Amino acid sequence: MKVFGICCGRKNGNTEIMMKEAFRVIETECGAQCNFVRLQEAYIKPCSGCETCIMHHWVNHDPDFRCVQPADADHFYEIEQYIREADAVIVSSPCYNLLPAGILITWLNKLHSSGDFRDVVHANPKIGATFVVGGSDYTNFCLDITNMITMELAGSYGAIVDKCGFNFVPAVGAVVLEDEILNRMRTLGKNVADALLAKKKKETIKYRGEAGVCPICHGNYLQKIRGKWYCPQCYMKAQLHMENQELIVEYTEEAQKASRWTPDGKEDHDTKLALNQKKAQENAEKIKEKRKEYADYKDAVKLRKI
Numbered sequence: 001m002k003v004f005g006i007c008c009g010r011k012n013g014n015t016e017i018m019m020k021e022a023f024r025v026i027e028t029e030c031g032a033q034c035n036f037v038r039l040q041e042a043y044i045k046p047c048s049g050c051e052t053c054i055m056h057h058w059v060n061h062d063p064d065f066r067c068v069q070p071a072d073a074d075h076f077y078e079i080e081q082y083i084r085e086a087d088a089v090i091v092s093s094p095c096y097n098l099l100p101a102g103i104l105i106t107w108l109n110k111l112h113s114s115g116d117f118r119d120v121v122h123a124n125p126k127i128g129a130t131f132v133v134g135g136s137d138y139t140n141f142c143l144d145i146t147n148m149i150t151m152e153l154a155g156s157y158g159a160i161v162d163k164c165g166f167n168f169v170p171a172v173g174a175v176v177l178e179d180e181i182l183n184r185m186r187t188l189g190k191n192v193a194d195a196l197l198a199k200k201k202k203e204t205i206k207y208r209g210e211a212g213v214c215p216i217c218h219g220n221y222l223q224k225i226r227g228k229w230y231c232p233q234c235y236m237k238a239q240l241h242m243e244n245q246e247l248i249v250e251y252t253e254e255a256q257k258a259s260r261w262t263p264d265g266k267e268d269h270d271t272k273l274a275l276n277q278k279k280a281q282e283n284a285e286k287i288k289e290k291r292k293e294y295a296d297y298k299d300a301v302k303l304r305k306i
Contacts, residue, residue: 001196004086005036006079006153008093008101014133014175015092018185022090022129025189030196035082036090042075044106053113055277067113076110080117083153087199088127088192091150095134095142095165100149108149121155122266127195127205128154129188130163133181135170144212144219148233157216157261162191162209213238213249216259222249235260 003026009015016038023034048069056065071077083089093100111117130147132139143165151157164184169175175182191208198205212218214231222240223232230237231251236259239250259265280287 001030001032001088001200002086003032003034003088003090003192003196004082005034005090006039006092006104006107007036008039008104009133010040010172011038013094013172014169015094015131017173017175018131018133018181019090019092021182021185022131022189022192025186026193026196029190029193032087032193032196037079037082039079039103039107040101042079042103044076044103044110045069045074046106047109047113051277054273057112063116063119066115067110069113076107077114079107080114083126084117084120086126088129088196089150089153090129090131090188090192091146091153092131092133093142093146095132095139098138098141100132100142100146104146104149108152111152118152118155121153123155125155125159126153127192127199128160129192130160131185131188132165133169133175134165134167137167139165139167144217144221144233147217147219151217151261157218158207159205160209160218161195161205161207162188163218164188164209215251216256216261235265 003023005019005023007015007019016036019036023036026032026034047067050068052068053065056062066077091104093104096102099105128150130143130150132142132146134142143163147160147163150160150163154160166175166178166181166184169178169181194208195205207218209218212220213222214220214234214236216236217231217233219231219233221232222229222238224230228237229240229249236251237255239252239255241248241250256262257264260269
């Protein structure tokens, strides 16, 4: 068995130390081979938004197509191969201004260009786990966004067994002073190891992290859309009511079946995407004419060459 970790912090910094603490337990408990990448040391060429991969995947139904950028242009496919070969993936990030590290978002943006990767992990999800750490309490969106990225790499929220986040560890390596955090990472490692062994035995995989408001992504956010409240990650309608001055959030079984992560939700997404791409193709000349109007109006500032 193989476990692959993604660290977005500094070399031998907090996230790396925490990852290795989890690895020690995983290796002891189930004998899995553990490796990780320092994403900050990688070069991930940003997605240009050309949509060529989307056209091939959703319109031309060619799941093997990859990015128009050469495979050796950056480290994306090298790292992606490690994830393909892994039985479990652990994603971690420091928190910067409420969010995970930008390089992790850059990675996510390029995931559409990874050929059949999504089909492979949807068919056979990997075990997933997530953790983040911030120097202050400016961390609000970091854990759930990072966990969504873990879900994309693992293939399903149902395959994620743990997630946790920590605040006020501001100095490089200062996590070594935090016994509670290191103990929690040992628990995360144990949860991953137990899940790997359970999957090997074809037993049910259970989420063991802190439960959130949403029963699918375990997030704690609500978003108001057209007068109704939804989980913004799962796009699942919530029912709200007050009980003893506490807000109670519930999701019916019907609502959960309509989540964007279900087969029906994914089919709806793909169908709408394909229809709108077809609409754009049919109106290509009109789009070209209107774009020229805006291109002629004003150009962007000229930046110095680097």
